[in-house]
Amino acid sequence: MSDSKQPGDKTITVSPASKTLTxxxxxxxxxxxxxxxxxGRSKAVVVEVQKKRRIGSDGKPIVERPPVTAAPAAKxxxxxxxxxxxxxxxxxAPATAPAPARPSxxxxxxxxxxxxxxxxxxxxxxxxxxxxxxxxxxDDRKRADDDRHxxxxxxxxxxxxxxxxxxxxxxxxxxxxxxxETRRRSESEAKRQLGEEPGRAPAPPxxxxxxxxxxASPSAPVAARPPGPRAVxxxxxxxxxxxxxxxxxxxxxxxxxxxxxxxxxxxxxxxGNALLQDDERNRSLAAMRRRVQRNQRKAMGGETREKIxxxxxxxxxxxxxxxxxxxxxxxxxxxxxxxxxxQMHKITDVIDADTAQLIAEExxxxxxxxxxxxVEEGLFNAIDDDGEMQPRPPVVTIMGHxxxxxxxxxxxxxKTNVVSGEAGGITQHIGAYQxxxxxxxxxxxxxxxxxxxxxxxxxxxxxxxDIVVLVIAADDGVKPQTVEAIAHAKAAKAPIIVAIxxxxxxxxxxxxxxxxxxxxxxxxxxxGGETLEIEVSxxxxxxxxxxxxxxQLQAELLDLRASADRLAExxxxxAKLDRGRGPVASAIISRGTLKVGDIVVAGAAWGRVxxxxxxxxxxxxxxxxxxxxxxxGFSGVPEAGDRLAVVENEARAxxxxxxxxxxxxxxxxxxxAGNRTSLTDMMxxxxxxxxxxxxxxxxxxxxxxxxxxxxxSLDKLGTDEVGARxxxxxxxxxxxxxxTLAAASGAVIIGFNVRASRExxxxxxxxxxxxxxxxxxxDLVDDVKKAMTGLLAPTFREEMLGNAAILEVFxxxxxxxxxxxxxxxxxxxxxANVRLIRDxxxxxxxxxxxxxxxxxxxxxxxxxxxCGMSFENYQDMRAGDVIECYRVxxxxxxx
Numbered sequence: 030m031s032d033s034k035q036p037g038d039k040t041i042t043v044s045p046a047s048k049t050l051t052x053x054x055x056x057x058x059x060x061x062x063x064x065x066x067x068x069g070r071s072k073a074v075v076v077e078v079q080k081k082r083r084i085g086s087d088g089k090p091i092v093e094r095p096p097v098t099a100a101p102a103a104k105x106x107x108x109x110x111x112x113x114x115x116x117x118x119x120x121x122a123p124a125t126a127p128a129p130a131r132p133s134x135x136x137x138x139x140x141x142x143x144x145x146x147x148x149x150x151x152x153x154x155x156x157x158x159x160x161x162x163x164x165x166x167x168d169d170r171k172r173a174d175d176d177r178h179x180x181x182x183x184x185x186x187x188x189x190x191x192x193x194x195x196x197x198x199x200x201x202x203x204x205x206x207x208x209x210e211t212r213r214r215s216e217s218e219a220k221r222q223l224g225e226e227p228g229r230a231p232a233p234p235x236x237x238x239x240x241x242x243x244x245a246s247p248s249a250p251v252a253a254r255p256p257g258p259r260a261v262x263x264x265x266x267x268x269x270x271x272x273x274x275x276x277x278x279x280x281x282x283x284x285x286x287x288x289x290x291x292x293x294x295x296x297x298x299x300x301g302n303a304l305l306q307d308d309e310r311n312r313s314l315a316a317m318r319r320r321v322q323r324n325q326r327k328a329m330g331g332e333t334r335e336k337i338x339x340x341x342x343x344x345x346x347x348x349x350x351x352x353x354x355x356x357x358x359x360x361x362x363x364x365x366x367x368x369x370x371x372q373m374h375k376i377t378d379v380i381d382a383d384t385a386q387l388i389a390e391e392x393x394x395x396x397x398x399x400x401x402x403x404v405e406e407g408l409f410n411a412i413d414d415d416g417e418m419q420p421r422p423p424v425v426t427i428m429g430h431x432x433x434x435x436x437x438x439x440x441x442x443x444k445t446n447v448v449s450g451e452a453g454g455i456t457q458h459i460g461a462y463q464x465x466x467x468x469x470x471x472x473x474x475x476x477x478x479x480x481x482x483x484x485x486x487x488x489x490x491x492x493x494x495d496i497v498v499l500v501i502a503a504d505d506g507v508k509p510q511t512v513e514a515i516a517h518a519k520a521a522k523a524p525i526i527v528a529i530x531x532x533x534x535x536x537x538x539x540x541x542x543x544x545x546x547x548x549x550x551x552x553x554x555x556x557g558g559e560t561l562e563i564e565v566s567x568x569x570x571x572x573x574x575x576x577x578x579x580x581q582l583q584a585e586l587l588d589l590r591a592s593a594d595r596l597a598e599x600x601x602x603x604a605k606l607d608r609g610r611g612p613v614a615s616a617i618i619s620r621g622t623l624k625v626g627d628i629v630v631a632g633a634a635w636g637r638v639x640x641x642x643x644x645x646x647x648x649x650x651x652x653x654x655x656x657x658x659x660x661x662g663f664s665g666v667p668e669a670g671d672r673l674a675v676v677e678n679e680a681r682a683x684x685x686x687x688x689x690x691x692x693x694x695x696x697x698x699x700x701x702a703g704n705r706t707s708l709t710d711m712m713x714x715x716x717x718x719x720x721x722x723x724x725x726x727x728x729x730x731x732x733x734x735x736x737x738x739x740x741x742s743l744d745k746l747g748t749d750e751v752g753a754r755x756x757x758x759x760x761x762x763x764x765x766x767x768x769t770l771a772a773a774s775g776a777v778i779i780g781f782n783v784r785a786s787r788e789x790x791x792x793x794x795x796x797x798x799x800x801x802x803x804x805x806x807x808d809l810v811d812d813v814k815k816a817m818t819g820l821l822a823p824t825f826r827e828e829m830l831g832n833a834a835i836l837e838v839f840x841x842x843x844x845x846x847x848x849x850x851x852x853x854x855x856x857x858x859x860x861a862n863v864r865l866i867r868d869x870x871x872x873x874x875x876x877x878x879x880x881x882x883x884x885x886x887x888x889x890x891x892x893x894x895x896c897g898m899s900f901e902n903y904q905d906m907r908a909g910d911v912i913e914c915y916r917v918x919x920x921x922x923x924x
Contacts, residue, residue, distance in 0.1 A: 061073055061074070061075055061076070062074055062076050212314060215314055215317070216317065219317055219321055222321065223321065223324065336393055337357070338393050338394055338395065339355070339356060339357060339394050339395070340394070340395045340396075340397055341355045341356055341385075341389045341394050341395065341396050341397070342355065342397050342399055343382045343385050343386060343389070343396055343397070343398050343399065344382065344399055344400070344401065345381070345382050345400055345401060346379050346380070346381060346382065347379065347380065347382070347385050348376075348377060348378065348379050348380075349363050349364065349367075349374060349375070349376050349377070349378055349380060350376045350377060352380070352385050352388065352389070353376075356389055356392060356394050358392055360376045362392070363388055364376065366388050366391060366392075367380075367384075367388070370387075372384075382398055386398070401688055401691075402688070404681070404684050404685050404688050405685060405688070408674050408676070408685070409598060409672060409674060411595075413591075413592040413595065413620070414592070417592045417593075417594055417595075418590040418591065418592055419590060419591065419592070419593055419654075420588075420589065420590055421589050421590060421591040421653075421654040421655045422463070422470060422471040422472055422473050422584075422589075422654075422655040422656075423472055423473065423495045423496055423580065423581075423583075423584035423587070423589055423655070424473045424475060424493055424494050424495045424496075424617060424655055425472055425473065425474050425475065425494065425495065425496045425497075425498055425580055426474075426475040426477060426493070426494035426496075426497050426498070426523075427439055427474060427475070427476050427477065427498045427500060428477055428497055428498070428499055428500070428514035428517065428518065429499055429500035429501060429510065429511055429514055430501075430502070430505070430507075430508035430509070430510040430511045430514075431478070431508075431510060432502075433500050433501060433502040433505065433508075433511075433530060433531075434500060434502060434530040434531055434567045435476060435477070435500045436476055437530075437567040437568070438500060438528065438530060438565065438567040438573075439462065439474055439476050440567070441567045441568075441570055441573055442464050442474070442573060442576075442577070443462055443464055443474075460475070460476045460603075460615075461473060461474070461475050461476075461602060461615060461617055461644060461657030462474045462476070462644045462657065463643075463644055463656065463657060464577070466577040466578065466580065466581045467574050467577055467578060467581075468577075468578060468581045470581055470584070471655075472577065472580055472581065472584075473617065473655050473656070473657055475493065475494060475602065475617070475657075478738075492521060492600065492670075493600045493602065493617050493619070494518075494521060494523050495523060495584065495587060495589060496523060496524055496525075496526060496580060496583055496584065496587075497514070497517075497518040497521070497523045497524070497525045497526070498525075498526050498527075498528050498576075498580070499511070499514060499515065499518070499525050499526070499527050499528065499551075500528045500530050501527065501528070501529055501530065501542045501546075502530055502531045502542075503529050503530065503531050503532045503534065503537035503538060503539050503541075503542060503564070504531055504534050504536045504537050504538065505531075506538075506541050506542050506545050507542065507545040507546060507548075507549070512549060515549050515551060524583055524587070525551065525560055526560070526561045526562075526563070526576075526579055526580065526583065527542075527546065527551070527553055527560060527561065527562040527563070528562075528563055528565050528576055529542050529543075529562060529563070529564045529565065530565055530566065530567055531566065531567075531568075532564045532565070532566050532571065533566040533568055533569050533571065539564055543555065543556055543562065544556075546560075561579050561583070563575055563576050563579060589655075591619070591620040591621075591654035591655070592620055592621065592654075593620075593621065593622050593653050593654060594621075594622070595620065595621045595622075596621050596627075596674070596675040596676075597618055597620070597621035597622055597623035597624075597627065597629075597652075597673075597674075597675045598618075598619050598620050598621055598672065598673065598674050598675075599616040599617060599618045599619055599623065599631075599660075599672070599673040599674075600616060600617050600619055600670075600672060600673065601614050601615070601616045601631050601632075601667050601668070601669060601670060601671045601672070601673055602615050602616065602617060602657075602669065602670075603615040603669050603732050603733065603734050604666050604667050604668065604669050604732065604733040604760065605666065605731055605732040605733065605760055605761075606666050606759075606760045606761035608761075608762065610661055611661065611662075611663070612634065612636075612661075612663040612664070612665055612666045612667070613659055613660070613661055613663075614631060614659070614660045614663060614666075614667050614673070615657065615658075615659050615660075616631075616657070616658060616659075616660055616673055617655065617656070617657050617658075618652050618653060618654050618655065618656050618658065619654065619655075620654050621654070621675070622651050622652065622653050622654075623638065623641065623651060623652045623658065623660075623675065624638070624650065624651040625638050625639070625640065625641055625650055625651070626638060627675045628675065628676050628677075628678065628679055628682050629660065629662075629663075629673055629674065629675050629676070629682070630673070630674060630676055630682045630685050630686055631663070631667040631668075631671045631672065631673040631674075632667045632668045632671035632686075632689055633665065633667070633668075633686050633689040633690040633693060634663045634664055634665040634666065634667040634671075634686065635663070635664055635679075635682040635683060635685070635686040636662040636663040636664045636682075637662050637679075638660055638661070638662045639661045639662035640661040640662070641658050641659070641660060641661075642658060642659040642661070643656070643657070643658060643659075644657050660673075664686075666733060666759075666760045666761075667733075668733060669732070669733040669734045669737060722750060722751045722752075722820045722821075723751070723752055723753070723754040724751065724752070724753045724754070724777075724813065724816055724817045724820060725754050725756055725774055725775060725776035725777070726743070726753055726754070726755050726756070726776055726777055726778075726779055726813070727755070727756060727757045727758075727767055727770060727771045727776050727777070727778045727779065728740065728755050728757070728758040728759075728779050728781070729758070729759055729760070729761065729762065729763050729767060729778070729779070729780050729781070729783050730758075730759075730760060730780075730781040730782060730783060731760070731781065731782035731783050732760060733760050735781055735782065735806075736758050736759070736760060736781070738806065739758075739779075739781060739806065739809060739810075740755055740758055742806065742810050743755065743810070743813055746810070746813065746814055746817060747817075750820075750821060750822065751817050751820045751821055752817070753813060753817060756770065756774055756776055757770055761783065762780075762783045762784060762785065762786055762789075763778060763780050763783060763784065763785035763786065763789050763800065764785075764786060764788075764789055765786070765788050765789050765792050767789065768785075768789050768792045768793045768796065768798055768800075769792070771793075771798050772792075772796040772798050777798075777799050777800075777801065777816075778793070778798060778799070778800045778801070779801050779803065779809065779813075780800060780801070780802045780803070781803050781804070781806070781809060782803075782804050783802075784802065785800055818921075818922070818923050821921075821922040821923075822922070823919045823920060823921050823922060824919075824920045824922055825917050825918070825919055825920070826917070826918045826920055827915050827916070827917055827918075828915060828916045828917075828918060829855065829913070829914075829915050830855050830856055830857065830858055830861055830914040830915055830916060831852055831853075831854055831855020831856045831857050831892065831914050832852075832853050832854050832855060832911060832912065832913055832914070833850040833851060833852045833853060833857055833896075833898070833911070833912045833914070834850060834851055834853055834909075834910075834911055834912075835848045835849070835850050835906060835907065835908055835909065835910045835911075835912065836849050836850060836851055836895075836908060837849045837908055838906050838907060838908055839897075844899070845899065845904055846899070846904045846906055847879075847881075847897045847898070847899050848897065848898045848899070848906045848910075848912075849895065849896075849897055850895065850896055850897070850898050850912060851893075851894070851895045851896075852890050852891060852892045852893065852894055852895075852896065853892065854892050855891075855892060855914070856889050856890065856891045856892065856914075857877070857880065857889065857890045857896065857898070857912075857914045858877075858880075858888065858889045858914065858916075859877060859879070859880040859886075859887070859888055859889070860876065860877060861876075861877055861914050861915065861916050862874070862875070862876060862877075862914070862915050862916060862917060863875060863876065863877045863898075863900065863912055863913065863914050863915075864912070864913040864915075865900070865903075865906065865910055865911075865912060866910065866911040866912075866913060867907065867909075867910045867911075872905075873900070873903050873905075875900050875901050875902065875903055876900070876901045877898060877899075877900065877901075877914065878899050878900060878901040879897070879898065879899040880896060880897070880898060881896060881897040882894070882896050882897075898912065
């Protein structure tokens, strides 16, 4: 592409005489024209040129012959194609009339081309095209006439609307003028009533002029142009400009509505009024009336509004804002009363119930005090109707010293082998089971551990029990945990049945157990008392049926009854976190019937019962009174010993759980606050070295009772100098968060019957955190005790070796002073500790650096011999001084 002409291009010229468009043929060939673009660019384009065929009246084509005067190289220019805009030049009239073409076999010499006659089909086709063109032109003319009529009607309608709008505007101006006149008269009347200058008329406010504003004329519709050929632009260009296709009526342009002025109410300012209104804004008539009424009330001495006394419900703590809202008073009034009492508060501060009551009563309101604990009202201890009471199985707790055969006796009764699954052969969990007695009734047994650490478990077992079976080994007698079990049974006011176990042993002595019980106010029937005693053997099964019969008879004497047709209440004896089932609580139903789907709350945990499992591990739909069950569905692990209750809905269960959770957090914060010391106390302890050393632990167990027992046992090991501090304890396996907590606080992790997850083990190995696993509580307590013993500061004990008297002091060059001494008693050893005593006053303590016997170094010198001594870093020795020689031994302390 080039901006200059290329050789052989055609050029378009217009003959001045005939004003005809001709095409000069170049050397490059015909039908090539140059097309110009923007920025001065041009391009050679090949154009297809067609001859225009004209049809005569007889239906035959008319051939136009070039004039004789035209140059043979010039031809008449054909009409431009549709893609090229037509040139606005008027064609000249032909010099001679075109003659009809005559068919000839030989080509004409003047034109140089042969003309072909049209066939009949072509003639008919061209006739149809001409007819269609004529019909389209007629339709276009008719459509244009319709558009002109429609636009005339729309213009007439717009004119009528403008006239109506002008009439409404004039009416509105007249109404505003009347309102302005009425307002001016009202203001004059109000000023006269208020005692203002009566002779001075108020200045009339500015108002808008009533001269009508010229209305905006709507845009006039576009008149349709008469149909006809256009001189410059083609049909396609017109369609692109106007958006109207050929043969489709143009859509009339709707007139724009007149911009109406917005009416403004007196005394109200809007955005539209602010933009359209030019005059100033005046006070409304209602505002003037309110002002007059206020002034009248002030003149009459004021009008007091009657105060409404309300009943204000006050919790234990309330914010000032909430108190003001409940009294329907202003917050500033409440703060003002508090300032009168000498208390400076903000509106968001919290005040106690006593202060809030004084404020409310001073403002004339009545007060009703409530507490957070009111959410638990009616949860327990509801009175049952005697007519609904039914007999229930007794709950029997087996208690006694460790290794006296409690679990073995229960296994013999249930014909199971629970003791084989216990680590170390001792019971470390509390369990509940149900047994059928020979008399046909059911008995619920609760098995408690006998180790000293499980005091809380035994206490829980005594709380839920009806009868206590005290197991005593015939070959061991009464032991400390036996005495503790007797105390728990007496505190629960439960009858005691003594079971003397292991009578099958050769060294069994049942009489020893009976006589030792007398020291604790337990007198059995064989010795003239009222307490039943039965000699049994868990190994051989001797007298087990008699024990069950005795329990059944005692239960009949107690006449145990409970109502089953009510919301259930239970007692949680154990709780754990099962990996597959989630939080699991072992409970004994005290009264009512617990069903699957009930909403329960126990301590700070609540949930919907998803499943109930009996002591055999079978799923049951419901559980009645005195039945031991495992409950699944809690939101968290409840505390062992919590009371369980069924509530009406989830809202109340959540409210009770939140209240108990707040109580637990407050107690923990109070306990931590009590352990805190001031900065002065900490500095004093650091200087004196009297700071208490702590062995920090993270304890995780399988059940809540075991964790509680471990924490209680470790607390008892502490002294004033060293102690164990459990920063976190919980139920379930050891997780990554436990390891992270231990790493942050430098603690040791203890797992009791649980293991750490793989991720937790990897984190512990990376951070160097020690994890210890135990399944017997004896070993756990002993290891922690040894570790705490290592934290104790050792004690030092002096061992006197002997004394020596200084006879003379010698000053030796390069050595210093050497004391010539005689050992008076004991012996003196080189490297031992010495004290230099002068006039019965210790003036120096140090080490004996050299000991010589004559000229030789001596290791020790005995009594009666003379020797030479020198001290480390000390030279002030005199004749007559006494030297004490001793050694210091370090003694490791134990707990």
